[in-house]
Amino acid sequence: MKTFMLKKEEVQRDWYVVDATGKTLGRLASEIAKILIGKHKPTYTPHVDNGDFVIVINAEKIHVTGKKLDKKIYYKHTGYMGHLKETTLKEMLQKKPEEVIKLAVRGMLPKNKLRDRRMKRLKVYAAPTHPHSAQNPKPLEL
Template sequence: MKTFMQRKEDVQREWYIVDATGKTLGRLATEIAKVLMGKHKPTYTPHVDGGDFVVVVNAEKVFVTGKKLTDKIYYKHTGYMGHLKETTLKEMLEKKPEEVIRLAVRGMLPKNKLRDRRMKRLKVYAGPEHPHKAQNPKPLEV
């Protein structure tokens, strides 16, 4: 029996929707990363981008354990000397809750050439509304 290797022409993409209300941030991000990579499919091939689309709603209602709201810090450098900006998780959830989930999933994807392509298939929205109803996304149990 020959080993099956998926080709990019054979990839069938589906749409999934995830409600982040009350879900733990890290556990949610790992499940989303698996779907974006295509590891939930029996046709998974590491060098082929065979993952699916994921729509995350209610990103502002994500849950974190412990003292991460005040202790977890996101860093961003502007490119100028001495301009390293710090933002806590609490501030990020107030200003840009979509970015919190996006950064968590990005950190859990492999650091290779496929990461940016996989991240383009992740759609994150702060509230319950999203513009992808026409794709008929299936609910993803996390």
């Protein structure tokens, strides 16, 4: 029996919509990363980017355990000396709730050349509406 290897011309992409209301951040991010990579498909091939599109709605309503709201800190450097900026998870959820999910999913993806392409297929929205209704996304329960 020969081993099946998917070619990039044969890739079929679906659209999924995930409601993040009440979901734990890390568990949600790992499931989204699995779909972006394409590991849920029987045609998974490690060197071919065959993942699907994922739309996340209600990003502002995610749940975190423990004291992470106050103790989890995101770092960002501006490029100037002494300009390392710190932001807590609570501040990030108030200002940019979409960025919290994007950073969590980015950390769960493999650190290789396909990561940026996979991240472009992730669409995150803080509100319960999204502009991708023309693609007929399937609801996904995680």
